[in-house]
Each structure stands twice: as structure tokens, then as C-alpha cells.
Amino acid sequence: MRIAVLTGGGDVPGLNAAIRAVARRAFDYGWEVYGIYDGWRGLRDGIIGLLDRSDVSGILHRGGTILGSSRTNLTRRAEDMEQAISVATEFGLDGIIAIGGDDTLGVCAELTKLGVPAVGIPKTMDNDIPGTDYCIGFNTAVSTVADALDKLHTTAESHHRVIVVEVMGRYTGWVAIMGGLAGGADYIAIPEKPSSIADICQHIHRRWEMGKKFSIVIVAEAAKIAEIHATDEEAEEHKDQFGHVRLDMRGLASTVARAIQDRTGFETRFVVLGHVQRGGSPTVFDRLLATRMGVYAVDLIKQGKFARMVVLRGDKITDVPLAQVAHKRREVDKELCDLAELFY
Numbered sequence: 001m002r003i004a005v006l007t008g009g010g011d012v013p014g015l016n017a018a019i020r021a022v023a024r025r026a027f028d029y030g031w032e033v034y035g036i037y038d039g040w041r042g043l044r045d046g047i048i049g050l051l052d053r054s055d056v057s058g059i060l061h062r063g064g065t066i067l068g069s070s071r072t073n074l075t076r077r078a079e080d081m082e083q084a085i086s087v088a089t090e091f092g093l094d095g096i097i098a099i100g101g102d103d104t105l106g107v108c109a110e111l112t113k114l115g116v117p118a119v120g121i122p123k124t125m126d127n128d129i130p131g132t133d134y135c136i137g138f139n140t141a142v143s144t145v146a147d148a149l150d151k152l153h154t155t156a157e158s159h160h161r162v163i164v165v166e167v168m169g170r171y172t173g174w175v176a177i178m179g180g181l182a183g184g185a186d187y188i189a190i191p192e193k194p195s196s197i198a199d200i201c202q203h204i205h206r207r208w209e210m211g212k213k214f215s216i217v218i219v220a221e222a223a224k225i226a227e228i229h230a231t232d233e234e235a236e237e238h239k240d241q242f243g244h245v246r247l248d249m250r251g252l253a254s255t256v257a258r259a260i261q262d263r264t265g266f267e268t269r270f271v272v273l274g275h276v277q278r279g280g281s282p283t284v285f286d287r288l289l290a291t292r293m294g295v296y297a298v299d300l301i302k303q304g305k306f307a308r309m310v311v312l313r314g315d316k317i318t319d320v321p322l323a324q325v326a327h328k329r330r331e332v333d334k335e336l337c338d339l340a341e342l343f344y
């Protein structure tokens, strides 16, 4: 058997652990493993190379991806899809394992409809892929956010300041809410729940009256906050191949910080955590998740099961049809929002 593995979309810690697991399980079966470089672009353009044991050795703890990544949307052009399919045939690939988020897995689902034997592994720090409790990279990102909040708390408290912290999350607030809960945020604004400057300021005032002369406010980069006009026009001008805008260009944290300072008179600063959330070594959770998912994906191929996505349900690794989860999103539920609010 000859299989290939690729990583697509935004990188996260844990990708290398998954690549290693895929390769080691396949080697164990005596199979050949190819690496497809830079996501789906690598399949279209035939940027593919044989991996050996030494290529995947010593990478378990390393962030990033040894295969590189890109946000290539093959489904935009029929020619790209055809070219990718003919490259897969030319290389004689019996199975492709695509490790990615909603975009990469969406392309994977479309390719399987055209007969390409492929399976998906969910990774995204956004953690918004349906069907799985966790995606590779989320736990590490949340740990980074919690660690940053610990550090910001001490300085906010010393200077009696409000600090607004912007975290990633293109459409959902998983990183904001879980990171905020773990790091003791005093307010968390996420896209799933409407919020307003008036509400945020009311919480800050209440804390002040209780003797807490500092506050930490988390804003998810995509949060919609009444009274705030983040510069969405500029963000709209910079779209990727999947039509996603550049949310970092909204400048949400700075706008929110200014609005809080203007309204409350409290000295306010802002921090944008940005790509730090996608860097560093994977946590133990992500290493184990990636390892288990990588091995399981190879076993799916061994059983001839394609067009599936590997998932974690409770403590069990299992799989669901790709078509069932592709092009869909899992949002933060009300229960979690209520839990977070308990601590404001």
C-alpha cells in the first residue's frame, strides 16, 4: 500500500505528532508513506516526497508542520480538482490523510465524491469542527491563553488597569471562553453571544465597587460588540481563497480598549495574542490526541473505509462520515456561556 499525508490551513502544535503517528503505523504495516507539501497545493502541483523513519523522528514535541501548509481551495476551479486527482493517480496513492480544519476537510470531502480515497483528521485551534469533542491544537492554544492571562493579571492588578485581550477564533468563541474560564477572565465577548460596551463597563464598575480595581476582558477576534465599529472594510479587502476576511485587521482589541477607557475613565490597555496561540510545543493532551487520531486514520484506510473523519467522543477515538461534518460549524453553547458568566 502507498499512502500520503498532508496538513492544510492554519498550523497548530500537534500536527507533527499526527504526521509521525500516521507514518509509524503505516511503516508498521510495511506501507510506503508520502508527504504532500504545503497542503492541497502540493497535491495539485505534485510536490510530494517519500518519507522515511528519520523524517518523522524527533518531531513529536515540535510545533508547526514539517510538511508546510497553505490555504489552497482546489474546489474553486475544476482544472485544479482534475489536476489533483490525476497527480494522486499518477503517484498510485491508495489513500490520502488530510489533517486540517473546515476548509481543508471541505476540499477533502469534495475529492472523495470524485473517487479520491481519502480520510480526514480534525485540527484547528478554533475547535469548531462538528462531530468531535476536540480538534488537534485547541488544547495547546487554550493553555497559551490561560498562561497569558496569569501574566496579565499581575500587571493589571499592580497598575489598577483594565486589560483587553484579543484571542483567535474565526467564527466561534471556543478559545475565548475556555481560555477565559481557565485564566479567570472578568468578561468574555464571543461571536455566539451579543455583547455591548455598556455591559462590559457595568461589570468593570461592579468589580471596582467590590474592591477589585482591575479587570481582564477577553474579546474573540470575531466578536460582535454593540457600539463598536471595528474596521471591517479593510479586513474585507484581504480575503483568502476560501473567502475568509483578515480578522486581525479589524483592530477589535484597540477599539474596545479605547471605548472602555472613554466610558469608565479607567486606564485601559490591550494585547493581541495572535499567532503566539498557534506556536510552541503541543500539550500532553494534543500529543496524545494527535497520536491516537493519526494511528486510527491509517487503520481506516487499512479497512478500506474512506470519506470518513476521525473524531474524539468522550475518551474514545472513532469516525464519522466526512459529508456529515464538512462545511458545517460547531458553536459554543448556552450552557458554557452561562458557566463563564458565573465568574464575571
Ligand code: F6P
Pocket (backbone or CB within 6 Å): 009, 010, 101, 124, 125, 126, 168, 169, 170, 221, 247, 278
Ligand atoms: O483558522 C485558524 C485561525 O487561527 C483563526 O483562528 C484565525 O482567524 C486565522 O486562522 C488566522 O489565519 P492566518 O494564518 O491567515 O493569519
